[in-house]
Amino acid sequence: MTVKKEYDDIPGTYVFDADRSREGYHLNMFCISLRLAENRAAFQADERAYLDRYPMTDAQRQSVLDRDWNEMLRLGGNIYYTSKLAANDGITFQELAARMTGVTSEEYRAMMLSGGRSIDGNRYTSEWEGKD
Template sequence: MPEKDYEDIPGTFVFDADRSREGYHLNQFCISLRLQKNRDEFNADEEKYLDKYPMTAEQRDAVLKRDWNRLLALGGNIYYTSKLAANDGINFQNLAGLMTGMGVEKYREMMLHGGRPIDGNRYKTEWGDED
């Protein structure tokens, strides 16, 4: 049984107080990219720029690999991590396509046709293979 009821929502990382604390430095890095001077510095030497933020090794690795879903699992806020995506020329719709594994066009088509069906997607326990 999950520690929190909402941990049973498949494909979702709820950004709660615990995740906020865990991702504080990661999110501070991401939001710093709202300024051009910071984007320029980050793009010139990503690893050196990341040294300014005391992230975990796992968070740092997720940034460098642009592992979008892992960033959320490690406390990233989608609105902040999207600043990193924007720095890479990825808009929010395209980011969602990447994060779902569907790709941009399939994701767009799904959303234009009402989104994902809820059957089998409301709770992980509906899948039968989750603890």
């Protein structure tokens, strides 16, 4: 479990710090293993059996099986490692980012080309208090 940090109040972001790195070590080692063709084949043949090679938490394992990309990051995954799993599934990085932000790939692309998500109201979750 990570210690509460001042930057935990950034909405939609899980800062990959030393604590999160330790928490997600085995999850990230699983993801990076998918860079090798023989590992991708083994994973595709039997996902659960392949995941058993890595001493992840049950929550981490389930987030992989569910392809819950944001949950993987919350549980210590690093976006550059988890994107290996997305690539294994035929998902481009742009498509992955769109899924993680809840928009279509085209909407995500347009948002990024126009300068990204507005910072107004998105600096801290505390700015959202009282808004419905």
